[in-house]
Amino acid sequence: MDYSALRDMRKIIIEKLDEAVMLFDLDLDPHMIDVRFDLKGRTGGYAGYKVNSYGERDYYLRFNIEGITDHWDNMVNVLVPHEIAHIVAFVKPSLGAKGHNRIWSSIDRRLGGNGKRTHNMPLTKVRKTTWYIYEIAGAKVKLSKIRHNRMLSGKTSYSYMVAGVKYKMSVDNWNGRVVVV
């Protein structure tokens, strides 16, 4: 990861927040907003808040790391204004912006965005893994598809430790459940 890109992106976000504060006369300190670059998968950005122990809102912005690496211009010109328009809506409900309604859209466009609900960046879907749930001596064990198939074919068996005791697992220990995460 190119950390200077993240630094530059953070600067752009803070500048855009400053612009939003001026344009919409917001009671908001942009530096108090938690900006994270931790989104993966198809979500380009996310704006939200948590209510802290003083009953105040702590706003946060999250952006997609792949978007920053591979679709810089799109992130700067579309995603940043889009998410900040949500922050404007949260901070100043009197404007009447909710979700992606027309008022939100006009705020987004005033911030330089395209006013659209969705982005068109070709982001990579998060890869999901299939797990087979085995039960042995009261413990649940997740086995990968490869391991499960080896068990089915009878070519291999796996052993598993429960409370210091080694148990040999067979396909009979599969409880029939499959989870995809």
Ligand SMILES: [Zn+2]
């Ligand atoms: Zn949105």
